[in-house]
Amino acid sequence: MTSQKLIRRALIVWIIVCLLSSVLLYAEQIRRQFWERDREFTALFSSISAVLTQNESVLPLLNGDEDLMALRKKFPQILALEKTHDRALDAARVEPLDDEQYWLYNPWRQIRVLVDLRSLLTTAHEFSPLHINLSATIPEPSTAFWHWQRDFPQHTQRFTLTADAEPRWLNIRWVLFPLLFLGWAGIVAVGAGVVWQRLQRQNAERRAWYYQHARLNTLGEITAGIVHEINQPLTATQTWIQGAQRQLVQENTQAASHALGAALTQTQRIGELLKRFREHVVQEKVTLSEIDLAECWQHVGNLLEHERRNEHITVSHHFPPQAASVQADRLWLEQVLHNLLSNAIQAQQENARGWVHISSQRKNGVTEIIMTDGGPGFSPEALQNAFMPFYSGREKGIGLGMTLTESLMMRMNGSITLDNAPQGGAQIVLQLEPGKGAAHE
Structure with a gap:
């Protein structure tokens, strides 16, 4: 008030x-x-x-x-x-x-x-x-x-x-009325002052509670985001190390070395993710650079190779020369594509043979990266709430993957759009402007 x-x-x-x-x-x-x-x-x-x-x-x-x-x-x-x-x-x-x-x-x-x-x-x-x-x-x-x-x-x-x-209607003590009005004015003024102080105290307590709640929510969101992003590379690292142990038991040193190398790559990715989270928290400047889409996509596919094989997912891509590169942060773009590919794989767990296709095109100086899959597509509720924090279409989902993906795209001067493909399945369009050498805070 x-x-x-x-x-x-x-x-x-x-x-x-x-x-x-x-x-x-x-x-x-x-x-x-x-x-x-x-x-x-x-x-x-x-x-x-x-x-x-x-x-x-x-x-x-x-x-x-x-x-x-x-x-x-x-x-x-x-x-x-x-x-x-x-x-x-x-x-x-x-x-x-x-x-x-x-x-x-x-x-x-x-x-x-x-x-x-x-x-x-x-x-x-x-x-x-x-x-x-x-x-x-x-x-x-x-x-x-x-x-x-x-x-x-x-x-x-x-x-x-x-x-x-007959009553003497006008023969009364009129002097009492101004005194009465002044008395009530003093009482109402004191009461209003007490109410104002109470409201100010309540507002201060409410603001303090809101600030504390917002800090806790922010901390929870950041923590959940970190858990969400490092959970997959940690799982992959565990899988590769277990595979290396089996290969060592079988004295297949070459396969064990390959598995340990893959595990090392995953741990390096965890380190880069934590570094980027720190940059996100302290608002450090990030410089966008020219990123080759085929190379970036190949790296993401390698990171999710184990999941693709287990779910029998076929991955294909088509990056024409005029749209083969974008201005972005390499780790952020890999993280975005990693989240989208991981979601597409999980959405096709019920399919005997699933597929994911990614392509790019250049329109008016803007690069569009289009990803489609053979899954069930997005529900109307998911299309409306996909980017809301803690919303997930899966029972065990944290609900921060798409939120973080949208945030990363915006920090790279880009955008993300969700839709359903005409032939069925999900269709996700990423738009990135060239903006070579542009700095983003």
Whole structure:
């Protein structure tokens, strides 16, 4: 993840958390307004309920002859005190005068008092409106955002206190929002920094692992390539030495000498291969020279003579004068032809009589070396993956022969193409440019 991408993600996270927290903060402030109104309503209800309780307590103690002024000093809500005549005991105890005043009757003593609740209802509050229902009628439904309604518990004054209020949508503490945004910015910045450091550490560990893995793969590829290339000459050397031992037992010194000479040639080839591998590793310069194809092919055929005879493979060649030589490295070209001929021999192990033919031609200054055989040819999978490292069409194959062959051809300013011949079997075309005296690193 790049730094710009991390910054964009951190910015998106900051915007989202700011929006969510802003909504929650705004809702919390509106909720606090509600609880303030609710506490205010409860306080008003308690104060009015205390006055109603006083009314019920003092009314049975009056007889109608008390001094009104003295009575009002103790109970300011009482505006008048009157006697009644012949009021039935089951008559209504409350008679509303208006929305805030009512007569409260005591039929046993035939008196009544005029109670005024205006002073309690007009105290400073945030309700609009604050109303006390003195009658038994059901109040109309409220359309306010907040609505409170509560019945008084007094036996003779069964009133209902109602109140409405609207939230003060804009009357909130706006200064909290910038502080909230700054706080979230700091948290997101710290979190992004921690994530960035962790990503950098993970990337560094991953790069180190990749480099180590690449070094191991390279070392494994080089080692496998060395094993692949020296395995055949070692096997041939072993075969020639065993043959020389048998000839010495039979006291055939001439044949034994020939076998030992062939074994010596194979060991010299191993030395040259190791030298070339060293040059490949240290990237030393290699100078291409004019190589005679017939001589080079003859040497390769001699190296694989034992394998050709065991598998009954007939080898033929045709190098016309105009395409009898190429600009190449001798050992590399021998190695390429050796790999191709060895593969052709192994591909025809099931044939009673196999064959391999190699020829050359010159086209527009480019020499083409064409090798065909009598084997089954290449499968579609092999044509696609033949040059991939560690791919092999044989069960016990290492899968580096064709990879190394392609690499050697490229280092000699050439190329290799695989196909199937029209008459059947494999067809391999090597192209080498003259490039006399050209140096290749």
